[in-house]
Amino acid sequence: xxxxxxxxxxxxxxxxxxxxxxxxxxxxxxxxxxxxxxxxxxxxxxxxxxxxxxxxxxxxxxxxxxxxxxxxxxxxxxxxxxxxxxxxxxxxxxxxxxxxxxxxxxxxxxxxxxxxxxxxxxxxxxxxxxxxxxxxxxxxxxxxxxxxxxxxxxxxxxxxxxxxxxxxxxxxxxxxxxxxxxxxxxxxxxxxxxxxxxxxxxxxxxxxxxxxxxxxxxxxxxxxx
Numbered sequence: 001x002x003x004x005x006x007x008x009x010x011x012x013x014x015x016x017x018x019x020x021x022x023x024x025x026x027x028x029x030x031x032x033x034x035x036x037x038x039x040x041x042x043x044x045x046x047x048x049x050x051x052x053x054x055x056x057x058x059x060x061x062x063x064x065x066x067x068x069x070x071x072x073x074x075x076x077x078x079x080x081x082x083x084x085x086x087x088x089x090x091x092x093x094x095x096x097x098x099x100x101x102x103x104x105x106x107x108x109x110x111x112x113x114x115x116x117x118x119x120x121x122x123x124x125x126x127x128x129x130x131x132x133x134x135x136x137x138x139x140x141x142x143x144x145x146x147x148x149x150x151x152x153x154x155x156x157x158x159x160x161x162x163x164x165x166x167x168x169x170x171x172x173x174x175x176x177x178x179x180x181x182x183x184x185x186x187x188x189x190x191x192x193x194x195x196x197x198x199x200x201x202x203x204x205x206x207x208x209x210x211x212x213x214x215x216x217x218x219x220x221x222x223x224x225x
Contacts, residue, residue: 039097040074046090047072061089080129080144081159081195084215088162093217094142098131108134115145127201129213142215148174148203158198164216165195172209174201 047057054072058065063085070076071086078086080094087094095108115130132143158177167176168190176183176191178199185191193199195215203209 036077037074039077040072042097043086043090044072046092046096050090052090057086057089061085079127079159080142080146080213080215081161084142084161084163084195084217088217093136093139094215095131095133095135095139098134105135106137108136110134140217142217144213144215145170146201146211146213148172148201148209148211150203150206150208154202158200159195160198161195161215162217163195164192166190166192166214166216167201168212170210170212172203172205172207174209174211175204176201 047054050057052060054068055065057063058068063082067076068086071078071082083094083097087096110132115132127149128147130145132145133139133141167185169185169187171187173184173186176185176193176199178193179197183191184204201211
């Protein structure tokens with residue numbers, strides 16, 4: 001593999017970990033359970049506003065109705081791929097699920113301190129992700145910071161969704177299971193791929209790994225207000 005970090009060295013000689021702007025204070029993690037419930041409530045709220053039954057939405061996005069029910073009742077936290085499917089089925093950007101206010105600004109600033117973590121609960125994949133956008137206007141990209149914890153058991157579940165996906169390793173190293181392939185990505189490496197192929201990211205290092213992930217909606221979703 002040709003490492004992106006080699007291309008960056010003439011410009012930036014330090015480690016990507018020297019200035020860990022993606023890190024957040026531990027104080028924000030305590031709010032994750034409350035915030036996850038808000039995501040679950042928002043999914044249910046928009047589904048009902050769209051006049052969709054739970055069974056209809058589940059069928060439209062090829063998700064089981066019991067799983068969607070567990071998500072709406074905050075019994076499990078959906079991964080980004082599943083959120084992308086739900087958002088597409090509701091015709092809204094993923095960022096809508098992370099917002100507390102309705103606004104129609106042409107830009108949205110997400111401060112380091114303002115990022116809210118969502119901890120994956122109810123599955124064997126315990127990663128944490130933070131949304132980096134609060135824009136509700138129609139837009140095509142959904143950026144996230146994802147933290148992959150150390151895991152002794154390789155999860156068997158794979159995810160797929162429409163659009164495009166870009167992943168850049170900020171810290172540590174991960175394996176991207178992509179169809180029948182396993183692609184090792186180290187700090188400074190990046191990959192741009194078709195997410196309709198079943199895939200998952202998993203920690204391949206000796207400490208927590210952190211990635212910047214950008215999901216690209218195709219076509220851009222209409223937004224929500």
